[in-house]
Amino acid sequence: MIEVKNLVKKYGNHTAVDHLNFTIEEGHVYGFLGPNGAGKSTTMNIMTGYLGATEGEVLINGHDILKEPEEAKKQIGYLPELPPLYMEMTVREYLEFVAELKGIAKNKREESINEVEKMVKIWEVENRLIRNLSKGYRQRVGLAQAVLGFPEIIILDEPSVGLDPKQIIEIRELIRQLAKKHTVILSSHILAEVREVCDYILIISKGKLVASDTPENLERNLGDSDLIEIETKASPDEVRRILETVDGIRSISTKQLENGITWTQIQEKKNTDIREKVFQAFAQNHQPLLKLNPLQVSLEDVFMELTQSDRAAEEYAEKAKKKETEDMKDAGDL
Numbered sequence: 001m002i003e004v005k006n007l008v009k010k011y012g013n014h015t016a017v018d019h020l021n022f023t024i025e026e027g028h029v030y031g032f033l034g035p036n037g038a039g040k041s042t043t044m045n046i047m048t049g050y051l052g053a054t055e056g057e058v059l060i061n062g063h064d065i066l067k068e069p070e071e072a073k074k075q076i077g078y079l080p081e082l083p084p085l086y087m088e089m090t091v092r093e094y095l096e097f098v099a100e101l102k103g104i105a106k107n108k109r110e111e112s113i114n115e116v117e118k119m120v121k122i123w124e125v126e127n128r129l130i131r132n133l134s135k136g137y138r139q140r141v142g143l144a145q146a147v148l149g150f151p152e153i154i155i156l157d158e159p160s161v162g163l164d165p166k167q168i169i170e171i172r173e174l175i176r177q178l179a180k181k182h183t184v185i186l187s188s189h190i191l192a193e194v195r196e197v198c199d200y201i202l203i204i205s206k207g208k209l210v211a212s213d214t215p216e217n218l219e220r221n222l223g224d225s226d227l228i229e230i231e232t233k234a235s236p237d238e239v240r241r242i243l244e245t246v247d248g249i250r251s252i253s254t255k256q257l258e259n260g261i262t263w264t265q266i267q268e269k270k271n272t273d274i275r276e277k278v279f280q281a282f283a284q285n286h287q288p289l290l291k292l293n294p295l296q297v298s299l300e301d302v303f304m305e306l307t308q309s310d311r312a313a314e315e316y317a318e319k320a321k322k323k324e325t326e327d328m329k330d331a332g333d334l
């Protein structure tokens with residue numbers, strides 16, 4: 001449905017989008033997840049034809065967004081980071097204006113606008129000036145202009161930014177409702193939000209796609225680089241010294257707790273279980289372990305690790321590729 005191929009966007013010598021490749025299939029809710037500055041808005045602006053790319057291409061149902069913008073844009077509704085609202089228009093005037101821009105047939109406009117106004121619950125403010133609306137209502141008007149005409153694909157850039165918790169719940173509910181009939185792509189820097197409404201997550205960091213999968217698979221694929229936490233009365237330096245004698249550790253981080261206890265998180269190398277060795281190393285040094293506990297890797301950990309460490313991102317990509325090859329072997333395709 002949407003193919004993004006080798007997309008690059010440079011601002012001067014700063015690369016905001018760095019060779020992105022992905023495909024959006026019909027009928028899912030996709031989440032672009034990444035910290036601020038990751039390149040989410042830039043990517044969405046290019047996908048919707050608001051911004052030219054430095055390299056690469058975007059195809060919307062086979063139509064190049066730059067070469068055939070009319071055809072491609074017809075299939076997309078877009079809520080940009082700053083919705084293009086006209087403050088001196090009433091909600092109704094504005095939506096009539098948008099309906100005209102979108103080329104909705106004259107005899108369908110009224111019905112179309114009524115439907116959208118009811119859907120995003122702005123019916124009762126339709127005669128108010130946009131200037132006088134609260135942030136929450138303005139965001140809904142922004143959403144209304146994206147949804148108007150019910151295009152196949154709806155792209156929403158940080159739809160809940162700046163809203164209060166009640167409004168956030170309402171927007172999420174709306175997105176779920178839209179997802180029944182449309183392909184939805186939304187961006188967010190908040191993991192919880194993406195997890196809640198998306199069935200496919202694309203994690204973007206520094207302009208690169210560092211992982212793309214279902215939330216469940218993201219957790220599972222990183223799940224085999226296990227984490228262990230331990231607690232002991234040994235000092236952090238002592239803990240590090242003792243752990244140096246144990247093979248199979250990738251990294252450790254320590255924290256001194258208030259009660260004279262040192263908490264340490266150990267990341268094991270893949271496919272090693274170092275728990276017995278850790279236990280024995282501390283016993284030999286007469287530093288009893290107060291706690292030794294394997295940690296479940298959560299989506300939070302995946303996100304933090306992939307967006308903070310280039311190495312983790314590379315490893316994830318390798319692992320995903322390997323898994324894909326194995327899956328294909330299993331399916332008899334190779």
Ligand code: ADP
Binds near residue numbers: 011015016038041
């Ligand atoms: P996100 O939406 O993920 O927060 P953006 O796409 O807005 O990220 O920005 C990606 C990077 O590109 C950032 O480093 C940002 O500072 C830079 N950037 C965005 N727009 C411009 C612009 N018009 N001129 C120069 N740099 C820009």
Ligand code: MG
Binds near residue numbers: 040041042081157
């Ligand atoms: Mg943004």
